[in-house]
Amino acid sequence: MPFKKYELKNKTTVFLVPQPDAQSTTVLVLYPVGSRYENNKLAGVSHFIEHLMFKGTKKRPTSLALTREIDRLGAEYNAFTSKEYTGYYIKSDAKYLDISLDILCDMLNNSKFDAKEMAKEKKVIVEELRMYNDNPLINIENVFENLIFKDTDLGRNIGGSETSVLNLPRAEVLKYYHNFYAPENTYIAVAGAVGGNTVKLIEKYFGHVNPAKAGHVASHAKSLHSRVPSRNYSPAKFGPETKTARIAVEKKPTDQVQLMLGLPGLDHNDKRNEVLSVLNTILGGSMSSRLFSEIREKRGLAYMVRSGEMNYRDTGFFDVRMGLEAKNINGALQVVKKEMEKIIKSGVTVKELKDAKTHLHGALTLSMEDSSTQASWYLQQALFLNEIKTPAERLKEIDRVTNVQIKKLAKEIFVWNKVRVAIIGNVEKENIKF
Numbered sequence: 112m113p114f115k116k117y118e119l120k121n122k123t124t125v126f127l128v129p130q131p132d133a134q135s136t137t138v139l140v141l142y143p144v145g146s147r148y149e150n151n152k153l154a155g156v157s158h159f160i161e162h163l164m165f166k167g168t169k170k171r172p173t174s175l176a177l178t179r180e181i182d183r184l185g186a187e188y189n190a191f192t193s194k195e196y197t198g199y200y201i202k203s204d205a206k207y208l209d210i211s212l213d214i215l216c217d218m219l220n221n222s223k224f225d226a227k228e229m230a231k232e233k234k235v236i237v238e239e240l241r242m243y244n245d246n247p248l249i250n251i252e253n254v255f256e257n258l259i260f261k262d263t264d265l266g267r268n269i270g271g272s273e274t275s276v277l278n279l280p281r282a283e284v285l286k287y288y289h290n291f292y293a294p295e296n297t298y299i300a301v302a303g304a305v306g307g308n309t310v311k312l313i314e315k316y317f318g319h320v321n322p323a324k325a326g327h328v329a330s331h332a333k334s335l336h337s338r339v340p341s342r343n344y345s346p347a348k349f350g351p352e353t354k355t356a357r358i359a360v361e362k363k364p365t366d367q368v369q370l371m372l373g374l375p376g377l378d379h380n381d382k383r384n385e386v387l388s389v390l391n392t393i394l395g396g397s398m399s400s401r402l403f404s405e406i407r408e409k410r411g412l413a414y415m416v417r418s419g420e421m422n423y424r425d426t427g428f429f430d431v432r433m434g435l436e437a438k439n440i441n442g443a444l445q446v447v448k449k450e451m452e453k454i455i456k457s458g459v460t461v462k463e464l465k466d467a468k469t470h471l472h473g474a475l476t477l478s479m480e481d482s483s484t485q486a487s488w489y490l491q492q493a494l495f496l497n498e499i500k501t502p503a504e505r506l507k508e509i510d511r512v513t514n515v516q517i518k519k520l521a522k523e524i525f526v527w528n529k530v531r532v533a534i535i536g537n538v539e540k541e542n543i544k545f
Contacts, residue, residue, distance in 0.1 A: 113501050114489055119318045122295035126489045127309060128302035130482060136303040138211045139200040139486035140219060143298070143494045144291040146271075147194045147264040147344050147423075155236070155271020156279055156287050158192040162236060163284075164199065165190070166228045168221040171214075174228075181214060187483075192269055195423060196494055202483050205304035209312055216316035219292065226281055237273050247369040247535040250361075251432065255371040255533035258359040259428055261350030294320050300490045303482030347426035349375055350531070358532045360540040368437050368536030372447065372545075373430035374529055379422045379495040385508040386516045387420055387429070387524075392467040393459050393517075394418050394450060395431055399466070401450050402431065410446070412439040424495060429524055437536060441544045444532070448545075451525035458518040471509050475502055 115127040145157050171177040181188050186203035199219060201211040243249050253268050260266030270276070299317060301309055350356060377384055395402035395418025406416045413435040420429050431447055459467075478484045479502050492499045500508075532545050 123297045126300040127305050128485045129305040133303040136205045136208050137202040137482040137486045139300045141198045141298045141490045145193045145195045146269045154275035158270045161190045161192045164218045168217045212316045236276050240270050251369040251371045258533050259531045263348050264345050298490050300486035302486040361535045365536045367434045371432040372532045373428045376427035376429040386512050386520050389467045389512045390517050393463045412443045437538050444545045454521045458514040
């Protein structure tokens with residue numbers, strides 16, 4: 112059995128993912144809450160709470176006391192916030208599993224939320240927002256998602272804005288935290304060297320977190336969503352489809368233009384995601400892909416060019432991104448359009464299909480050697496999918512993908528009059544032809 116799933120008495124969900132011969136252990140804790148669950152007033156609060164988890168607890172009263180205890184183990188640790196979930200992890204030598212669980216449980220359930228520290232951390236986050244905004248390679252994603260999900264929760268920056276962060280009320284932050292960080296909303300994975308005492312250690316730390324302590328805030332549930340956020344979010348909505356509304360240019364004096372284009376795609380549970388994975392690999396998912404060959408190798412239009420896919424609970428998108436000179440934008444866009452049309456018309460070759468499947472097999476096998484990838488694999492499925500599949504089961508589905516399925520899906524997704532184009536660089540919007 113590649114994994115074991117069970118539930119603690121307080122409704123916390125646990126996954127054990129043992130890896131033979133592993134010497135390290137990853138403890139990952141996910142909460143199904145992210146920026147799409149926020150209202151405009153609380154924009155950035157999920158990310159803010161992620162930061163506050165590292166600012167000290169009663170047992171470890173300062174940020175330094177907390178991080179020093181992890182650092183002395185030589186462990187890898189961090190946290191992250193997305194639009195639909197927030198995560199915290201520690202990866203360490205297996206003999207430190209006890210302390211890893213102790214630290215994570217302590218910070219996630221006993222953080223102090225000191226008013227002075229909160230005020231100080233707001234300024235830190237503002238600097239983080241500025242850092243990303245000054246980096247076109249990163250910020251192009253924000254520009255693109257704001258374009259394709261115009262004026263919706265999914266289109267908003269995960270970190271919020273400088274204004275929203277600086278004005279987050281402490282009382283509302285605490286309500287939001289108590290509302291979502293409840294045991295029944297907690298998903299834990301322990302992957303890697305899973306010893307015989309792992310179950311007892313998880314019970315020791317997370318099994319006694321009291322749901323009542325996690326916050327009964329029923330009076331605020333209507334405004335702050337339910338304590339089961341997977342059932343309460345604003346439905347996804349794409350922006351207008353008029354051509355002028357499908358392009359966004361952030362004019363900036365850069366030496367290189369960052370471009371990201373995309374089309375509506377698939378949600379987490381769409382059974383065609385394996386087909387899209389194969390299609391993506393062939394179109395722009397590797398250095399031997401069609402787009403890489405046509406745009407970089409044959410024409411020399413860009414250094415970086417790749418395609419990808421993003422899934423959300425109720426929607427998704429397919430994207431292509433590249434960094435290039437402004438004068439090459441229109442030519443590159445036409446190449447992308449042409450390559451998409453070729454797949455719609457003729458599909459892919461037998462060799463491309465075989466090689467793409469081999470590529471996906473190899474890439475997944477390599478990634479699964481990492482205990483942190485194993486932990487993430489099962490928890491994200493637990494949060495979003497109706498059925499949990501092992502890597503082997505997913506690869507069998509990939510092996511069954513046919514050229515007919517690829518052509519059919521390409522015809523559905525690659526609808527050029529729905530394409531959105533986001534650009535950061537010294538470019539005039541009226542000069543872009545697509």
